[in-house]
Amino acid sequence: MTAPLLEVRNLTAHFARDAAARRVVDGISFHIDPGEAVGFVGESGSGKSVTARAIMRLAPEGSPVRWGGTVRFRGEELLTLDAAAMGDIRGRHIAMVFQDPMSSLNPVMSVGAQIDDILMRHTGLSRRAARRRTIELLDLVGIREPAQRADDHPHQFSGGMRQRVLIAIAVSCQPALLIADEPTTALDVTVQAQILRLLMRLRRELGMALMLITHDFGVIAGMVERVYVMNGGAIVETGPTDALFAAPQHEYTRALLAAVPRIEPGG
Amino acid sequence: MIRMVALRLALMLPILLGVSIIAFVLMRALPGDFAQASAGTSTISAEALDTIRRSLGLDLPVWQQYLRWLLAALGGDLGTSFTLRKPVLGELLPRLAVTGELTLIAGLMAMLLGVATGLASARLRGAVDWAVRAWNSLLLAVPNFVIATLIVLLFGLYFPSVGIFNYVPFAADPLANVASLLLPALSLALTVSVTISENTRAAVLEVASQDYVMVAKAKGLRARSILANYLVRNALTPVITVTGLQLAALLGGSILIETIFTIPGMGQFLFDSIASRDYPSIQGIVLLAATIVLLMNVIVDIAYARVDARVRYD
Numbered sequence: 001m002t003a004p005l006l007e008v009r010n011l012t013a014h015f016a017r018d019a020a021a022r023r024v025v026d027g028i029s030f031h032i033d034p035g036e037a038v039g040f041v042g043e044s045g046s047g048k049s050v051t052a053r054a055i056m057r058l059a060p061e062g063s064p065v066r067w068g069g070t071v072r073f074r075g076e077e078l079l080t081l082d083a084a085a086m087g088d089i090r091g092r093h094i095a096m097v098f099q100d101p102m103s104s105l106n107p108v109m110s111v112g113a114q115i116d117d118i119l120m121r122h123t124g125l126s127r128r129a130a131r132r133r134t135i136e137l138l139d140l141v142g143i144r145e146p147a148q149r150a151d152d153h154p155h156q157f158s159g160g161m162r163q164r165v166l167i168a169i170a171v172s173c174q175p176a177l178l179i180a181d182e183p184t185t186a187l188d189v190t191v192q193a194q195i196l197r198l199l200m201r202l203r204r205e206l207g208m209a210l211m212l213i214t215h216d217f218g219v220i221a222g223m224v225e226r227v228y229v230m231n232g233g234a235i236v237e238t239g240p241t242d243a244l245f246a247a248p249q250h251e252y253t254r255a256l257l258a259a260v261p262r263i264e265p266g267g
Numbered sequence: 268m269i270r271m272v273a274l275r276l277a278l279m280l281p282i283l284l285g286v287s288i289i290a291f292v293l294m295r296a297l298p299g300d301f302a303q304a305s306a307g308t309s310t311i312s313a314e315a316l317d318t319i320r321r322s323l324g325l326d327l328p329v330w331q332q333y334l335r336w337l338l339a340a341l342g343g344d345l346g347t348s349f350t351l352r353k354p355v356l357g358e359l360l361p362r363l364a365v366t367g368e369l370t371l372i373a374g375l376m377a378m379l380l381g382v383a384t385g386l387a388s389a390r391l392r393g394a395v396d397w398a399v400r401a402w403n404s405l406l407l408a409v410p411n412f413v414i415a416t417l418i419v420l421l422f423g424l425y426f427p428s429v430g431i432f433n434y435v436p437f438a439a440d441p442l443a444n445v446a447s448l449l450l451p452a453l454s455l456a457l458t459v460s461v462t463i464s465e466n467t468r469a470a471v472l473e474v475a476s477q478d479y480v481m482v483a484k485a486k487g488l489r490a491r492s493i494l495a496n497y498l499v500r501n502a503l504t505p506v507i508t509v510t511g512l513q514l515a516a517l518l519g520g521s522i523l524i525e526t527i528f529t530i531p532g533m534g535q536f537l538f539d540s541i542a543s544r545d546y547p548s549i550q551g552i553v554l555l556a557a558t559i560v561l562l563m564n565v566i567v568d569i570a571y572a573r574v575d576a577r578v579r580y581d
Contacts, residue, residue: 058481061475061476089487090485096485103478104478104479104481105479106479106483106496106500107479107575107577108575109500117488121486121488121489122487153576155577166482
């Protein structure tokens with residue numbers, strides 16, 4: 001038994017501006033082992049995205065979030081870490097892919113420059129060396145003619161291609177943990193499978209742990225080893241993916257599973 | 268891009284034609300004319316007035332006067348000033364240079380102050396935000412000639428060693444020239460800075476809630492780099508627009524500020540010309556000011572394309 005990569009105990013989150021101080025995450029505990037793929041499933045508002053952001057200590061602009069409990073990454077407490085040290089972890093050791101690729105890239109910078117800047121921030125590469133690595137990364141995520149495309153701006157890419165760029169940004173510094181928050185929700189169905197396959201391949205090649213957040217059990221199947229089911233800011237059920245699919249214990253899990261349209265393999 | 272600029276420049280011609288007609292007709296619709304204005308309070312015989320009018324072509328129907336003016340203008344001749352008895356064009360350019368310098372200094376001051384207060388307001392929020400917005404509301408409510416008057420009072424009463432009305436020509440002493448324009452520029456800049464500040468604040472707030480800023484934070488980028496490359500560069504577009512248009516308006520000359528500080532620029536020239544019904548000069552000033560506003564619009568559009576690669580003109 002190895003020590004967990006990420007260990008979360010009794011995590012709470014509530015919006016500080018909220019007068020009622022409603023808890024959106026209500027004392028949850030979980031862990032992710034090194035190299036492990038873990039799924040978080042739940043409907044919108046179940047608290048899974050806020051949980052992911054708590055690990056990164058990211059709050060939406062203008063609505064500060066207060067966190068409680070402990071988030072230990074490689075034994076180090078993140079919730080009380082000073083801002084500079086937290087900045088050294090973000091993007092370097094824990095990286096994140098977001099839901100909407102159409103709005104997640106800076107429209108006035110070339111996509112290459114948006115990979116260069118994270119490389120230069122964390123790896124100390126020169127601008128020129130960073131660009132060479134950027135082109136390798138664009139190639140790695142399946143963008144053709146990466147050397148030319150690096151100078152293009154986001155509006156010149158489709159949604160699927162932009163998500164590939166965002167994945168290239170996330171894996172650029174070979175993080176130990178990649179958090180993917182609904183990475184396929186905003187994409188066409190045909191593109192969704194490609195992006196999931198890309199995430200699986202990169203996870204294997206780079207040996208990353210993956211925290212995959214989704215509302216769709218169909219996305220989880222075949223992707224992750226363990227699942228946490230969230231509802232109303234709490235974890236209602238957890239277990240190995242196969243067991244959960246075969247014999248869901250909680251009523252909410254059964255309802256979520258029933259909501260997945262079935263496509264028989266080979267059909 | 269080049270085609271866009273050429274097209275926009277070509278489109279200026281009909282607009283300028285329209286402006287020249289409106290200015291021409293409006294000036295002649297004003298009561299009194301040059302002959303009466305130059306007579307002042309002394310009584311002159313009707314014949315003498317008619318002689319003056321005939322010699323200047325003011326006895327012709329307005330449309331004939333306009334056509335004569337237009338034909339000459341197309342040949343590059345904006346006519347001769349009634350009062351100065353010199354070609355209008357030669358009188359305009361040195362005054363434009365003075366106003367241009369004043370506008371440049373005022374524009375720099377306004378941008379520094381406006382962007383700084385707008386950014387501070389949007390990023391720091393809280394008490395800073397409150398103070399900046401109160402300051403902006405105050406400046407917006409007080410017209411620039413009041414600010415100018417207060418500056419004149421302040422320095423005239425308490426710091427008489429600072430010359431307020433001593434405009435120094437650039438050729439005489441460049442440093443003293445710039446120094447003599449600082450206070451007038453400040454009274455122009457304070458008002459303009461409000462627009463820049465409020466637009467910067469709104470744009471930065473809007474940009475700060477965008478997903479790509481969250482992504483930038485998730486990348487662990489330093490606050491300085493997020494501010495420069497993600498927030499400011501995206502917030503710049505609307506700020507460029509308002510700044511460009513405000514500066515264009517200033518280049519037409521601020522009648523009040525130039526009159527208060529006795530600066531021999533376009534504004535003072537326009538004021539004197541209107542008072543004496545010096546039609547050719549007024550016509551020339553209006554035309555030049557309109558040209559500047561139109562050119563500034565084209566420059567603003569070019570600046571967009573430089574800041575934001577999504578903007579393409581083809």
